[in-house]
Amino acid sequence: MSHIYEALQRAEAERKSATHELVDSSSSLNSTIAFQPSAEPSDGVMVLAETAPASAVEALFLQDIPRRPWHPSFDRLPGLQKNGAGVEQFRSLRSRLQEFRDLKSLKSLLVSSGMPQEGKSFIAANLALNLARHKNSKVLLIDGDMRCSSLHQYLGCDCNPGLADYLSGKASLVEVMQYAEEVKDRDPMISAVLNNLAFIPGGDGGDRAADLSGSKRFDELLTTAAPYFDWIVVDSPPVLLVSDAVNLARSCDAVLLVARAGVTTFPVAQRAQYELKASNIIGFVLNAVDKPAITESYYYRYDGKTE
Ligand SMILES: Nc1ncnc2c1ncn2[C@@H]1O[C@H](COP(=O)(O)OP(=O)(O)O)[C@@H](O)[C@H]1O
Ligand SMILES: [Mg+2]
DSSP, X not given: OHHHHHHHHHHHHHHHHSSOOOOOOOSOOOOEEXXXXXXXXXXXXXXXOOSOOTTOSSOOOGGGSOEEOOOOOGGGOGGGSSSSHHHHHHHHHHHHHHHHHHHSOOOEEEEEOSSTTSSHHHHHHHHHHHHHHSTTOOEEEXXXXXXXXXXXXXXTOOOOSOHHXXXXXXXXXXXXXXXXXXXXXXXXXXXXXXXXXXEEOOOOOGGGHHHHHTSHHHHHHHHHHGGGOSEEEEEOOOTTTOSHHXXXXXXXXXXXXXXXXXXXXXXXXXXXXXXXXXXXXXXXXXXXXXXXXXXXXXXXXXXXXXO
16 A cells, blocks of 8 residues: 555655645545455446345344434535535545455445544545445444534434444344335435435443443354345544554455545654454545546536535
8 A cells, every 4th residue: 555655755744845734534434445456357246135145143124123203414415416526536436346246255344544633534434425326235334433423413312222322232233223214205315315325323331432342242143144235334442542453453355445535644644554454354445635637627527516
């Protein structure tokens, strides 16, 4: 991943030389995805596993998962827009993940980074929505940040009961999962995406989060859910502040690290990678990049739009 380091180092050098330290990236998404597949990718087809293997810890009856009111925060979810740069960037990230999946089994993906505010939850939520855009792609999004859950705010739904309740044995898996309630006049495209997305909020882990994240039940959760979903995206707390992320990463197939342009320093990115070295780190997402990628202008030209 040397070119990723170079990009981060370059970004840090630019930041140091800039007169203003802060980069305003609040208006739109610009994430650069830097991956190094070890072999030529082939065309990817998303496969929905239909039968649960004998190893599943418990049967999961999707029809029993409750539907709850969701009020998605559209300004934080470019992944739910019809088109635009944000949609394109997440589509591109999805393609890269698909390429990886063609090479090696990949279903559960932990989104992590060294410090807070680098965009883990933003990337996890938007990536999950983008994966759910694909017809018949069933996605499970899990808020693994039980100390400071935020994914429920992106989706505009309740935070309880959640992962902490399941891991502490207070609730069953179906009780902590939720789908969006059907809304009559919701845009059909958004309804279709939300219908493909199941969500487990963080719940209230508080001080027990480290113990809970290391519990065998997280492994069991992934084993149970895996046959029913095409992708499982897990948001994590910052790996350099608490041990939870390393615990969660152990159970996931892969880790995607986030670095925020103009914010994440090279040593922080490097240490985050070091902390998660025992897991399968498949790449970095460079989030909130200031300059639009070349492909973005191509996209607009092709689309005929000038947003
Ligand atoms: N690319 C982006 N464009 C716009 N806003 C972003 C972007 N990335 C993150 N944000 C915003 O920055 C804040 C921190 O992001 P968040 O995902 O919560 O960080 P973390 O989970 O790493 O603590 C949130 O308000 C989020 O909506
Ligand atoms: Mg977060």
